Amino acid sequence: MEERTENYPKESRKRIIDTYNINNGITNQAFTLDDITECNGNRIDPNSISKETTERTQWGNDKEFLMSCIAMSVGLGNIWRFPFTAYENGGGAFLIPYIIILIVIGKPFYLLEMILGQFSSRSAIKIWEIAPAFKGIGIAQFLTLLALTSYYCSLMALTLFYLVASFQSELPWGKCKKEWGEYCVNSLKENNTEVTLNGTSLSNVTYLSSAELYFYKEVLREKDNIEDGIGLPDWRLTICLFISWLCIFVIVVRGIKSSGKAAYFTAIFPYVVMLILLIRAVTLNGSANGILYFITPDWNKLWTSSIWYNAVGQCFFSLTVCFGAVVMFASHNKIDHNIYRDAMVVTTLDTFTSFLAGCTIFGILGNLSYELDAKDIGTVVRGGTGLAFISYPETIVKFDFLPQFFAVVFFVMIFVLGIGSEVGLTSSIISIINDQFPNWKHWHIAAGTCFLEFLIGLLYVTPGGQYMVTFIDYYATSFLAFIPAIFEMIAVSWCYGINNFLDDVEFMLNRRLSIFWKVCWSFLTPAIITVIFIYNMINLELLTYNGFNYPDVAYVIGWILFSIAVLQIPLWILIAIFRKRHLPFFEMISQPFRPSKYWCPMNNEMKIKWLEFKEHRRKIKEDKIENGSENIFYKLFKSVTCR
Numbered sequence: 003m004e005e006r007t008e009n010y011p012k013e014s015r016k017r018i019i020d021t022y023n024i025n026n027g028i029t030n031q032a033f034t035l036d037d038i039t040e041c042n043g044n045r046i047d048p049n050s051i052s053k054e055t056t057e058r059t060q061w062g063n064d065k066e067f068l069m070s071c072i073a074m075s076v077g078l079g080n081i082w083r084f085p086f087t088a089y090e091n092g093g094g095a096f097l098i099p100y101i102i103i104l105i106v107i108g109k110p111f112y113l114l115e116m117i118l119g120q121f122s123s124r125s126a127i128k129i130w131e132i133a134p135a136f137k138g139i140g141i142a143q144f145l146t147l148l149a150l151t152s153y154y155c156s157l158m159a160l161t162l163f164y165l166v167a168s169f170q171s172e173l174p175w176g177k178c179k180k181e182w183g184e185y186c187v188n189s190l191k192e193n194n195t196e197v198t199l200n201g202t203s204l205s206n207v208t209y210l211s212s213a214e215l216y217f218y219k220e221v222l223r224e225k226d227n228i229e230d231g232i233g234l235p236d237w238r239l240t241i242c243l244f245i246s247w248l249c250i251f252v253i254v255v256r257g258i259k260s261s262g263k264a265a266y267f268t269a270i271f272p273y274v275v276m277l278i279l280l281i282r283a284v285t286l287n288g289s290a291n292g293i294l295y296f297i298t299p300d301w302n303k304l305w306t307s308s309i310w311y312n313a314v315g316q317c318f319f320s321l322t323v324c325f326g327a328v329v330m331f332a333s334h335n336k337i338d339h340n341i342y343r344d345a346m347v348v349t350t351l352d353t354f355t356s357f358l359a360g361c362t363i364f365g366i367l368g369n370l371s372y373e374l375d376a377k378d379i380g381t382v383v384r385g386g387t388g389l390a391f392i393s394y395p396e397t398i399v400k401f402d403f404l405p406q407f408f409a410v411v412f413f414v415m416i417f418v419l420g421i422g423s424e425v426g427l428t429s430s431i432i433s434i435i436n437d438q439f440p441n442w443k444h445w446h447i448a449a450g451t452c453f454l455e456f457l458i459g460l461l462y463v464t465p466g467g468q469y470m471v472t473f474i475d476y477y478a479t480s481f482l483a484f485i486p487a488i489f490e491m492i493a494v495s496w497c498y499g500i501n502n503f504l505d506d507v508e509f510m511l512n513r514r515l516s517i518f519w520k521v522c523w524s525f526l527t528p529a530i531i532t533v534i535f536i537y538n539m540i541n542l543e544l545l546t547y548n549g550f551n552y553p554d555v556a557y558v559i560g561w562i563l564f565s566i567a568v569l570q571i572p573l574w575i576l577i578a579i580f581r582k583r584h585l586p587f588f589e590m591i592s593q594p595f596r597p598s599k600y601w602c603p604m605n606n607e608m609k610i611k612w613l614e615f616k617e618h619r620r621k622i623k624e625d626k627i628e629n630g631s632e633n634i635f636y637k638l639f640k641s642v643t644c645r
Contacts, residue, residue, distance in 0.1 A: 073422030126326030232466030292368015
């Protein structure tokens with residue numbers, strides 16, 4: 003930093019610092035044409051920059067930030083969502099669109115959110131000082147966070163239930179109970195391999211495994227439908243849910259000081275377990291067939307539009323972008339931290355983990371198919387919670403050597419993965435509230451957030467809980483993420499200006515990002531997301547759960563929830579314009595889309611250096627214009643992207 007700022011003209015640096023000190027950086031907002039010209043790093047009035055003195059808590063070291071990002075991004079989505087999504091979309095063929103989407107959408111979004119957080123040292127709502135009219139994006143993401151965090155922890159409660167059950171002398175899902183009916187088949191390895199897991203025997207009678215019936219009848223105690231309501235919370239799952247939230251609270255109560263230390267364990271331990279399970283998986287009979295089934299491409303599906311839509315959905319879910327969590331973590335960095343390196347490491351490692359988990363899980367499913375003498379491995383594959391709580395336990399119970407040990411190890415891994423992601427999501431909510439109400443005590447906000455989410459989570463531990471998980475996941479998280487993502491790109495690249503943004507990145511990292519990032523942020527990424535979202539809307543189908551339709555009123559409620567979040571964006575645009583009603587019409591419309599005085603580094607010393615840097619960049623661009631070194635194509639591109 004110091005070497006860079008000394009290269010600026012002394013008279014320019016002195017004039018900026020003197021003006022900044024005289025006016026205290028907060029009083030003079032009366033701009034003149036001599037003070038400021040808006041567009042891509044031109045003159046900025048130093049008196050319009052806020053002198054906010056609050057310093058943000060920073061990570062203990064760079065490794066804590068990296069480990070926290072890994073723990074948050076590498077979660078349950080890698081273990082059960084990616085393998086099943088890949089299987090449904092052509093196996094190995096899915097890796098091609100997924101890697102392409104990762105490069106042109108996943109990596110650009112992850113890096114963009116890291117930059118926004120690190121430069122401003124603010125959370126998902128406060129960062130929209132970059133373009134105050136788009137504050138609704140942050141609020142929409144906050145509402146999405148509330149929904150995602152509440153049901154995510156309910157999956158941890160199920161995991162905890164299975165973990166406790168795994169300590170019994172005999173795994174309880176291994177044998178049938180009389181009350182489960184006569185068509186139950188023991189999952190424990192016996193002489194009944196003529197019956198498939200969820201298929202039919204030679205007499206064409208449908209059988210269900212004890213592992214499947216244990217999940218639905220013993221753990222969930224699930225209802226056949228929710229026409230008459232979802233029922234009351236199950237006391238056993240309620241206790242598991244409470245313990246899960248208690249673990250989260252203990253980690254987040256002291257902010258990043260405690261969560262950063264915990265991240266070493268939550269990031270590294272799952273890889274140790276996955277390696278153990280992979281070694282065990284490849285030694286099982288039939289595992290090679292399962293892995294080949296996973297990676298063998300179905301090239302016909304590569305040309306269908308659904309595979310690209312699912313690739314984007316998986317990328318968003320896996321990397322946890324567009325929810326505000328990445329912004330929050332990066333906001334606790336030093337302004338010159340090398341986030342470019344970290345973004346590349348996390349996004350690449352996340353993809354590697356998904357592939358590793360896919361090979362492990364399909365190796366185990368290959369063994370399950372072998373044990374059941376199933377000709378098609380697809381008959382033993384389930385998606386979502388079924389993969390973790392039916393197919394996996396179904397296989398583990400058949401292990402000849404210490405099935406209880408592998409069950410405990412597996413469910414501890416799932417629980418730790420859930421902790422890592424849930425800590426990031428919950429911390430984001432706490433950070434947003436703390437930024438809005440800085441006088442509130444952190445531990446009060448943490449306790450209130452965890453308790454509120456626990457109360458909401460009671461919906462998911464009822465007999466109709468999995469209906470609610472599927473419902474909320476569809477309307478309030480997965481489907482909703484696309485719209486804020488599109489507007490986020492527009493706000494940064496077109497309202498603030500892509501060149502302005504790249505200047506800020508250069509100030510932080512002391513390097514200019516390549517044209518690739520400029521093209522992605524300005525055109526490619528928002529265009530692809532928009533096309534995929536429109537495709538999804540055109541081909542929209544009614545949501546179902548295990549083949550059952552929801553009551554009509556549920557669909558109405560779902561669209562209301564969706565609309566409440568989405569309408570935050572136009573609502574806050576109108577509010578921002580209304581607040582400028584005292585200005586002339588053009589200024590009233592345009593000013594809310596310009597950065598406010600608070601869009602600057604939070605540290606006062608960095609503010610002054612940033613002003614120096616922006617002035618230096620403006621001088622360089624003015625010299626280029628005077629010397630005619632800017633060609634017509636550059637001027638055209640700049641005129642399009644300066645806003």
